[in-house]
Amino acid sequence: GAVVSQHPSRVICKSGTSVKIECRSLDFQATTMFWYRQFPKQSLMLMATSNEGSKATYEQGVEKDKFLINHASLTLSTLTVTSAHPEDSSFYICSARKKGLAGWETQYFGPGTRLLVL
Amino acid sequence: GNSVTQMEGPVTLSEEAFLTINCTYTATGYPSLFWYVQYPGEGLQLLLKATKADDKGSNKGFEATYRKETTSFHLEKGSVQVSDSAVYFCALSASPMDSSYKLIFGSGTRLLVRP
Numbered sequence: 001g002a003v004v005s006q007h008p009s010r011v012i013c014k015s016g017t018s019v020k021i022e023c024r025s026l027d028f029q030a031t032t033m034f035w036y037r038q039f040p041k042q043s044l045m046l047m048a049t050s051n052e053g054s055k056a057t058y059e060q061g062v063e064k065d066k067f068l069i070n071h072a073s074l075t076l077s078t079l080t081v082t083s084a085h086p087e088d089s090s091f092y093i094c095s096a097r098k099k100g101l102a103g104w105e106t107q108y109f110g111p112g113t114r115l116l117v118l
Numbered sequence: 119g120n121s122v123t124q125m126e127g128p129v130t131l132s133e134e135a136f137l138t139i140n141c142t143y144t145a146t147g148y149p150s151l152f153w154y155v156q157y158p159g160e161g162l163q164l165l166l167k168a169t170k171a172d173d174k175g176s177n178k179g180f181e182a183t184y185r186k187e188t189t190s191f192h193l194e195k196g197s198v199q200v201s202d203s204a205v206y207f208c209a210l211s212a213s214p215m216d217s218s219y220k221l222i223f224g225s226g227t228r229l230l231v232r233p
Contacts, residue, residue: 006161034221043207043225044162093161095221107211107221109154109162 003027004096006110013084014118021079021113023094029074030096034107035067038091050077084117091115120145124208124224131198131231139193139227141182141208149210151175151184151191152221156205165193165206198231205229 003026013019023033031052036044048069049057056069066088068080077096081088091114095107125140143149150169154162166175171186180195191208208224 004161041226041228043223046220049220095162106164106167108164111161112159 002096002098002106002108004094004108004110006092006094006113008113009111010114010116012116012118015085016083019081019084019115021081021092021094021115023077023079023096023110025075025096025098025108028096028098030077030098031074032097033071033077034095034097035069035077035079036093036095038093038112040091044093047079081115084115086117089115089117120149120210120212120222122208122210122222122224124206124227126225126227127205128228128230131229133200133231133233134197135231137193137195137198137202137229139206139208139229141191141193141224143189143191143208143210145189145210145212147212149212151182152209152211153180153182153191153193154207154209154223156207156226158204162207198229200231200233203229203231 005024007022033050035047038044046059047062050069050071052071058064071077091112093112095109097105097107099105121144123142152167153165155165156162166177168175168184174183182191182193205226205228207226209221
C-alpha cells in the first residue's frame with residue numbers, strides 16, 4: 001500500500017499565530033511531496049512542490065514567507081502557515097509521490113487538514 | 119498550457135442508474151490521466167488511471183478509456199450506489215519527460231446518489 005498521513009486533521013487558531021501541518025508517507029519514501037489548498041466546493045490548487053533536502057518550489061501567487069515548507073526527510077514534509085489570518089482558513093491537502101515497479105510515479109494524498117483561523 | 123475540463127455538477131442519480139461524468143483535456147505530449155474521488159471531509163483517493171492512448175482504467179465498477187482522438191477520459195459506472203456519492207476529479211500529469219510531474223485537476227463533479 002501507499003499511505004500518507006496528515007497531522008493535525010483539524011486545527012483552530014487565533015489570528016496572528018502560526019500553525020504547522022505535518023505530512024508523512026508511512027510506508028514509502030517520497031523525494032517529492034506536494035501541498036494543495038482547497039476552498040469549499042472547489043478544486044485543488046497546487047501551492048508548492050516540496051523536494052527532500054532542497055527548497056520548495058512555489059506556484060505563482062503563493063507567498064513563500066507566508067507558507068513555509070520544510071522537507072527534512074524522505075518521509076516528512078511540513079507546511080507552516082505563519083501569522084495566520086481568517087482568509088487562510090481552508091482545507092490543506094498534501095500528497096507524496098511514489099515510484100512504482102515500472103518506474104511510474106503516482107501521487108498519494110493525505111486526508112487533509114482543515115484550518116480555521118478566528 | 120495543460121488543462122482539464124469537467125462537466126459541471128451536481129449530478130443527481132437514483133441508485134442503480136448509469137453514470138457518466140465527462141472529462142476532456144488539453145495537453146502537449148502524452149499525458150497520463152487520472153480520476154480521483156473525494157468523500158465528504160476526506161482527502162483524495164486515486165480511483166483509476168490510464169497512462170497511454172486506448173488504455174482503460176477500471177476500479178470498483180468504474181471505468182474510463184483514454185481517447186487521444188477526442189482528448190477525453192470520461193468516467194462511467196453501470197450501476198451506482200448511494201455509497202458512490204462523492205466529488206470526482208479528473209486530472210492529468212504531464213509526460214514523464216516533464217520533470218515537474220504536477221497534477222492538473224479539473225474543477226470536480228459532485229455526484230449525489232439517492233436511494
